[in-house]
Amino acid sequence: MFAGQQDYVVGVDTHRDRHALAVIAAATGALVLETEIDADRCGYELALALAGEHARESRLWAIEGSGSYGAGLARFLAARGEQVVEVERPQRQERRQGKSDRIDALRAARAVLRETRPALPRAAGAREALRALIVIAPESLRGELRRLTRARLLAHCARLRAERQLDPQLRGTMLALRACARRVQAATIEERELKREILRLVEELAPQLLAEPGVGPISAAQLIVSWSHQGRFAGESAFARHAGAAPIPASSGQTLCRRLDRGGDRALNRALHTIIVSRRKHHPATIAYVQRRTSEGKSIREAIRCLKRYLARHLFRLLEAGPITA
Numbered sequence: 001m002f003a004g005q006q007d008y009v010v011g012v013d014t015h016r017d018r019h020a021l022a023v024i025a026a027a028t029g030a031l032v033l034e035t036e037i038d039a040d041r042c043g044y045e046l047a048l049a050l051a052g053e054h055a056r057e058s059r060l061w062a063i064e065g066s067g068s069y070g071a072g073l074a075r076f077l078a079a080r081g082e083q084v085v086e087v088e089r090p091q092r093q094e095r096r097q098g099k100s101d102r103i104d105a106l107r108a109a110r111a112v113l114r115e116t117r118p119a120l121p122r123a124a125g126a127r128e129a130l131r132a133l134i135v136i137a138p139e140s141l142r143g144e145l146r147r148l149t150r151a152r153l154l155a156h157c158a159r160l161r162a163e164r165q166l167d168p169q170l171r172g173t174m175l176a177l178r179a180c181a182r183r184v185q186a187a188t189i190e191e192r193e194l195k196r197e198i199l200r201l202v203e204e205l206a207p208q209l210l211a212e213p214g215v216g217p218i219s220a221a222q223l224i225v226s227w228s229h230q231g232r233f234a235g236e237s238a239f240a241r242h243a244g245a246a247p248i249p250a251s252s253g254q255t256l257c258r259r260l261d262r263g264g265d266r267a268l269n270r271a272l273h274t275i276i277v278s279r280r281k282h283h284p285a286t287i288a289y290v291q292r293r294t295s296e297g298k299s300i301r302e303a304i305r306c307l308k309r310y311l312a313r314h315l316f317r318l319l320e321a322g323p324i325t326a
Contacts, residue, residue: 008032008055010047011087011109012063013101014070015039017146020101021047023054024109034102039069040146041139044076051082062087062112064104066121071136074121085118087111137173145177157181206322209315213286214278219271226268227319240312244269247309272308272315279307 006026013020016039023033033054037043051059059082066074066086077084087108112118134145148156158181162174199217202210202224209220226242233239240246244264279286286307293303 005058006060006083007057008051008059009109009112010051010055010059010061011105011107011112012047012061012070012073013104013108014063014065014068014073015101016069018101019043019047019070019073020105021050022102022105022109023051024106026060026113029110029113031106034105036101039072040143041076044073047073048077048080048082059083060085060112062108062118063121064089064108068136071121072139072142076139078121084121085112085115086121087118134177137177138167138170141170141173154181154184158185206319208318208322212275212315212318213283214275215315216278219274222267222271223315223319226265226271227316230320233316236313236316239316240309242268243272243308243312245272245305245308245312247305269308272311273304275311276304276307 009024009026011022011024018036019039020036021034022031024031033050035050037047051061061074061077061082061084063070063074063084064087065071066084074084074086088111089104134142137145145153145156157177160174160178160181162171162178164171166174195217198221202217202220206220206224209215209223210217215223227233227239233242237246242264244266276286280290289307290300290303293306294300
C-alpha cells in the first residue's frame with residue numbers, strides 16, 4: 001500500500017475556474033484541511049503555501065483531471081519538485097456518500113492510499129502540442145485567454161501568430177487554437193446563412209408556428225418535416241404517438257402512473273422538449289402549470305410529460321389548419 005511512503009496526501013478536484021483541496025494524514029486518512037483555490041498562478045502558489053503549512057513532512061499531490069483542468073497545477077507543482085500523481089474520477093457507484101467538489105477532493109486523496117503505484121501525470125513538452133486545448137495551455141497563454149468573452153476569444157485566437165522560435169508546446173497550442181477558431185467562425189457564418197433560409201421557408205409554409213411561444217425556426221422546421229402533410233396522421237393522438245409524447249401506462253399494484261414514451265420520432269420529440277424548456281423560462285401559463293402540478297405532488301418529469309402531450313395536440317391542429325400547400 002502507498003500509505004507508508006508519505007506523511008500527507010493532498011487531493012485536488014479540478015474545475016475550469018476553481019480547484020478544491022483536501023489534505024489528509026496518510027497513516028490514518030484523517031482530514032487535516034479543506035479549502036478552495038483559483039485555477040491560476042496565484043491560486044497555485046496559495047495551494048503550495050497551504051501545503052507547506054499543513055503538510056510539512058513528505059507529501060504527495062493526487063490530482064483528478066491532471067491532463068485537463070488540472071494540467072496547469074500539475075505542471076506548476078512538478079516544476080517545484082513536488083510529487084504529483086493522477087487520480088481517475090470515481091465511478092457513479094462510488095458516490096453514494098454524496099457529491100461535491102470538497103467530497104471529491106477528499107475522495108481523490110484517500111484513493112491514493114489504496115494504490116501500490118499511482119499513475120503519473122502526462123509529461124509536458126513537444127508531445128503536448130498533439131492535444132492542445134485552452135485548459136491545458138501554458139499558463140502564460142491560458143491566463144491571457146480565460147477572461148475573454150466567447151466572441152473576443154474566437155477573434156483573438158483566430159489572429160494568433162505561432163512563431164517557429166516559440167516553445168513547441170506553446171506553438172502547438174497556438175496553431176490548434178487558431179485553426180479551431182477559424183473553423184468555428186466559418187461554421188458560424190454558414191449556420192447563420194442556413195438559419196435565415198430555414199426561417200424563410202417556415203414563414204412561407206407555416207407562419208402560424210412562429211407565433212407560438214418558444215417555437216423558433218429550427219423547432220418549427222422539424223415539426224413541419226415530421227408532420228409532412230395534411231392527412232398523414234389519423235388524428236392528433238396518432239401524431240402524439242409518433243412524437244413519443246403519448247402517455248404509456250406504468251402502474252403497479254396500487255400505484256397508478258404513466259411514463260414518457262421512449263420510442264417514436266426522437267427528433268420531433270426533441271423539438272417539443274426544446275419548446276417546453278423555453279416556455280418554462282418565459283411563458284407565464286407554462287410556469288404556473290408546472291408550479292401547480294408540483295404543488296399537487298407531481299414531479300417535474302410528470303409535468304413535462306403532460307406538457308408534451310398538450311403541445312403535440314395543439315401544434316398538430318395548427319399544422320392541419322395551416323396554409324401549407326407545397
